[in-house]
Amino acid sequence: MRTVLHADQALLPSGWAENVVVELAEGRITAVTPNAAPVGNRVAVLLPAPVNLHSHAFQRAMAGLTERRGRDPKDSFWTWRQLMYRFLDRLTPEDVEAIAAFVQMEMLEAGYAAVAEFHYLHHQPGGGAYASIAEMSERIVNAAAETGIGLTLLPVLYQQGGCDGRALGPGQARFGNDINAFAALLQGAEAAVASLPGDAVLGLAPHSLRAVSRDGLAEAARMRPGAPIHLHLAEQAAEVEEVSAAYGARPTAWLLANAAVDPRWCLIHCTQMTPAETTGLAATGAVAGLCPITEASLGDGIFDGVRYLAAGGRFGIGSDSNIRIALAEELRSLEYSQRLRDRGRALLATAEKSTGRVLYEGAVQGGAQAGGRAAGAIAPGMWADLVALDVAHVDLDGRRGDDLLDAWLFAGDDRMVAEVWSAGRHLVHEGRHLHHDTLTGRYRATLARLRVRL
Ligand code: NGQ
Ligand code: ZN
Helix, strand or coil, rough: EEEEEEEEEEECCCCCEEEEEEEECCCCCEEEECCCCCCCEEEEEEEEEEEEECCCCHHHHHHCCCCCCCCCCCCCCHHHHHHHHHHHHCCCHHHHHHHHHHHHHHHHHCCCCEEEEECCCCCCCCCCCCCCCCCCHHHHHHHHHHHHEEEEEEEECCCCCCCCCCCHHHHHCCCCCCCCHHHHHHHHHHHCCCCCCCCCCCCCEECCCCCHHHHHHHHHHHCCCCCCCCCCCCCCHHHHHHHHHHHHHHHHHHHHHHHHHHCCCCEECCCCCHHHHHHHHHHCCCCCEEEEHHHHHHHCCCHHHHHHHHCCCEECCCCCCCCCCCHHHHHHHHHHHHHHHHCCCCCCCCCCCCCHHHHHHHHHHHHHHCCCCCCCCCCCEEEEEEEEEEECCCCCCCHHHHHHHHHHHHHHHHHHHEEEEEECCEEEEEEEEHHHHHHHHHHHHHHHHHHHCC
């Protein structure tokens, strides 16, 4: 099927262009012609749509339920993690599918075309295997088949309870696989992903330096040469201490010295890095997977975006815990964290590009790289991952170019997102997903069943 779009303004690799005709066929962009006469389906503003590069779909259903003081007077990331473990322990495959479909719908409505699902909930409560070891991966795939989101599935290797090789804790039983079981899981996940449209990708994810052994990390890296490989890295101060004590080096320094970190890698969070680690990571061409809303929610710390971008570092954004699905807000939060720390303004902007432009283009390019997706630009050959904004909104009225992006990201929100295509699939129309009501209804019913106090 061929689609022709005409955009009053479009952000192309060469910059802003006007009266742009974009042709799509078989999910890809086939031609881009600026200064063209109006033909086809008209939109006001057309942008490449980003990949949400880090999600744990199931966590969406506990949003808002972890904001009270717990029994431990020192609430922290680690007490939140206990609650999260308790929550996931009662999820069935049906629950996971319904939650994943709902949150993928929200991502699409927010303007994301694709998601990299960092998927570690593999087994039954207690750790017993499902009849298919890839049962839960299949559920994520089913959700993507229903929502149409572009999926990069990242089955997670989770071997141990900490860097010292201790056994999995009771809350971690559903995640654990040894390397052979993980290889079987990857095979099952690969078969499931093969049922999706051709833009779907299978990568893999050693969970963190805490949860995989040194050998496990090395073996995982060899399993799918060239495929995206994601890892949680240097998120919390206690994690830095644990890795330093076990390995004799801070997490990022250790990884850079002991793994062949290159552009296929995506390191999630990196909120605890020294200046040398920051520039060292930037030099690898890997993507820093930043999740600013979750990192604020969990008290992780502030990524050194100013230093990292100055060193040419690549980044993308992820919604991680899914406490809020908000593309504009993720990007805005990243810049605002820098301003609060450094007491300045427009800290990620350059002489040529506004703050919003730097954030948006960076996240689109880095997201595509991290997702292993030939996307991230309105250019022939790319998957047609596109978002059109609603310029009837008062804050976008009459705005052009970088001013318009800044107005969306800093003054507006994702209610300005009108149309979204994922690899040419037109999934969001006038701000609503095709199956908005069905998916919302099923999610509500799932929540009603799960409604128990944490
Ligand atoms: C996760 N989330 O796997 O969901 C983690 C918490 C851990 C974040 N790191 C568990 N934000 O890191 O051990
Ligand atoms: Zn995560």
